[in-house]
Amino acid sequence: MALAKRIIPCLDVDQGRVVKGVNFVGIRDAGDPVEVAKRYDEQGADEITFLDITATHEARGTTVKMVEAIAEHVFIPLTVGGGIREIADIRRMLNAGADKVSINSAAVFNPDFVREASQKFGAQCIVVAIDAKRVAGSGELGDVDNKWEIFTHGGRKPTGIDAVEWAIKMADYGAGEILLTSMDRDGVKTGFDLGVTRAVSDAVNIPVIASGGVGNLEHLAEGVLLGHADAVLAASIFHFGEHTVQEAKQHMSDAGIEMRID
């Protein structure tokens, strides 16, 4: 009897629509976030994360409506990330029905924002997203020379901040969870950066979600078994009907990982 590791499908949304190609068999308009969320919910997703890539602040009202619509139909935890810069942004998303918000650049620019948010809403709903890139070492698991830095602006701007130290600081500031994305692996489909995943996960006492690089089901299992992640996030392997969340959970369960399988 133990806490299950989680699988979290992630969707990019722009002005309340799912973008970046989601194509389920049997759904004509896969851009409808409610349909997509319902599908993942039926497949046994443990949570769902939406990354809001809406360019302007004004247009974000549509994302709020989207969260409201999804929360009416889907009764698992929902996280919204992207564009969370102020306390008002968090309140708006939580009021719409999100359970957690994920804070990325705003945490780097103003770490006290995380502290304030956590005190106001509770650590349970504050996820700090970290985009990390390897700057030293071979990247092989166990290489003591490995070093990763935080990047902002979608991985374009280096900050000089060490990823592991940053994760420790964010946990200390009241983050309830870390969403760790490897910018080296994002979209590459060669598996998680297990080195940074393990380094961060072992360094903090809060759950770590591994993200970036999943190309097959074994990668998900590795994230937990070798990367020591508490949850794994993936996008494209689920979007095109390549694998269902159910298959992914079965695969991880067969690998000896505690999973929620009904």
Next chain:
Amino acid sequence: MSKVISKTCAVIDYGMGNLHSAHGALQKVAPDSHILVTSDPAQILAADHVVLPGVGAIRDCMSEIQRQEIDQVVAEVAKTKPLLGICVGLQAMMTRSEENGGIDCMNMFSGQVRYFGDNLLGDALKDGTNERLKVPHMGWNQVEQIAHPLWQDIKDQSRFYFVHSYFVTADDQSQVKGIGHYGKPFAAAMGQDNVFAVQFHPEKSHKNGLQLLQNFLSWDGQA
């Protein structure tokens, strides 16, 4: 299958967190019932069923509960009609929590709310060490059920969604209606007469959670 009997269910709003999910999930299982989110004592006392939710830190929750005299309303509700506590709503029903340096709670159940600890260990691993458990306890965990009408049609050891760093220990074991395990056993559900309270979030626990909410709205308060 449990049949909803609640015409009106009040979700108590004392300014702590997101009640959208609880409202939505209750409405989902009881489309014909009137589910209202309110802080008005008259509305709460007039409802057939009452839910006390709660998120965040216990100090803020208790100070709002006391400032708005929700404690008196809840005490009144507890005498007469089915009442469901959720998460910090459960913790607020205990005697005292050690969070925020120690906070007195409503003492509807005798027992303490304690921190899981920074060095929480789980099962033994192959290498002889024990798994390190992170805090908060976040995610889907199993609940060992102890017979109660609210577990109807839910398989024993089903998983529910938890997120908490503090856990409930009861003085009277007969009031424990569900046991969770995370490094140590804790009360995942408490019950006495017409009051039931859970540490997990039924409104976020998919089918099992919705079933529990439906069972609650079908419950006449008799254990």
